[in-house]
Amino acid sequence: MMERIHAMVASAPTALERRAYRNAVDAAVRILDRLAVIEPDADTLRKCERALTQVEDALRSLPTLPEDVEAPAHAPGNPRFNPAERGLVPAFAIDAGDTGQLVGRVQFSPRFGGTASVHGGALSLFFDDALGMVANGSVTGGVARTAFLRIDYRSLAPLDVELHCRVWIEAVDGRKRFIRGELCHGDRLVAEAEGLWVAPRTR
Numbered sequence: 001m002m003e004r005i006h007a008m009v010a011s012a013p014t015a016l017e018r019r020a021y022r023n024a025v026d027a028a029v030r031i032l033d034r035l036a037v038i039e040p041d042a043d044t045l046r047k048c049e050r051a052l053t054q055v056e057d058a059l060r061s062l063p064t065l066p067e068d069v070e071a072p073a074h075a076p077g078n079p080r081f082n083p084a085e086r087g088l089v090p091a092f093a094i095d096a097g098d099t100g101q102l103v104g105r106v107q108f109s110p111r112f113g114g115t116a117s118v119h120g121g122a123l124s125l126f127f128d129d130a131l132g133m134v135a136n137g138s139v140t141g142g143v144a145r146t147a148f149l150r151i152d153y154r155s156l157a158p159l160d161v162e163l164h165c166r167v168w169i170e171a172v173d174g175r176k177r178f179i180r181g182e183l184c185h186g187d188r189l190v191a192e193a194e195g196l197w198v199a200p201r202t203r
C-alpha cells in the first residue's frame with residue numbers, strides 16, 4: 001500500500017502540469033457550456049464533432065493512470081481525485097474551511113442546468129463533494145465514504161449566479177460523521193443537505 005502511495009506521489013504532476021491540466025479541462029467544459037445554450041444547425045454540429053474527435057484521438061494515444069491507485073482521496077497534486085479539477089463539479093471558492101466548517105461560493109454554469117435553473121442531480125453532486133470535504137477534513141481525520149445523502153430542494157437555484165454555501169459537522173459518533181450543509185442565493189435558501197460519512201473499520 002505505502003509503495004503504491006509513494007509511486008503515486010512520485011508521479012504527481014508539477015504545478016505547471018496541474019495548471020495545464022486544469023486549463024485543458026476548462027476548455028472542454030466551456031464547450032459543454034456553449035453547447036447547452038446555443039441553437040446550431042446540424043452542419044455546424046457535424047464540423048464541431050469532427051474537430052472534437054481529433055482532440056479525443058490525440059488524448060487516446062496518451063498513457064492512462066493505473067487502475068489500482070489507492071492514494072488518499074483528494075491527494076494534493078493528483079487531479080484524478082479532485083472532482084472540480086476534472087470538471088465533475090463546478091469550481092468551488094472556499095472562503096473559510098479549517099475548523100470542521102466550510103464557507104464558500106459556487107456558480108453553476110449552463111451545462112449543470114435543466115432549463116433556467118440548476119439540475120437537482122448537479123446540486124446533489126455538489127453537496128456530496130462539499131460535505132465530503134468536511135467529512136474527510138483535518139478535524140475528522142482520515143477517509144470516510146458517503147453512506148447516505150439527503151437533499152431538500154427549497155427553491156430554484158439560478159444558473160450563472162454566485163451561490164453561498166455553508167457546511168458543518170453535526171455530530172461524530174465512532175466511525176460515523178454526520179454532516180450538514182446549505183446553499184443560498186442571497187438571503188434565499190436554495191437547498192439543504194444532510195449526510196452520513198462512515199470511516200472504514202481499523203481492524
Ligand SMILES: CCCCCCCC(=O)SCCNC(=O)CCNC(=O)[C@H](O)C(C)(C)COP(=O)(O)OP(=O)(O)OC[C@H]1O[C@@H](n2cnc3c(N)ncnc32)[C@H](O)[C@@H]1OP(=O)(O)O
Pocket residue numbers: 073128132133136143144145146147148174175176196198199200201
Ligand atoms: C475515498 C474517499 C472519498 C472522499 C469523499 C467522497 C465520498 C464518496 O462519494 S464515496 C462514493 C459513494 N459512497 C460509496 O460508494 C459507499 C458505499 N458503501 C460503503 O462502502 C459502505 O456501506 C459504508 C462504508 C458506507 C459503510 O459500511 P461499513 O463500514 O461496513 O458500515 P457498517 O459497519 O455496516 O455500519 C457502520 C455504522 O454506520 C451505519 N450506517 C451505515 N450505512 C448507513 C446508511 N446508509 N444509513 C444510516 N446508517 C448507516 C450503521 O448503522 C452503523 O451504525 P452503528 O455503528 O451505530 O451500528
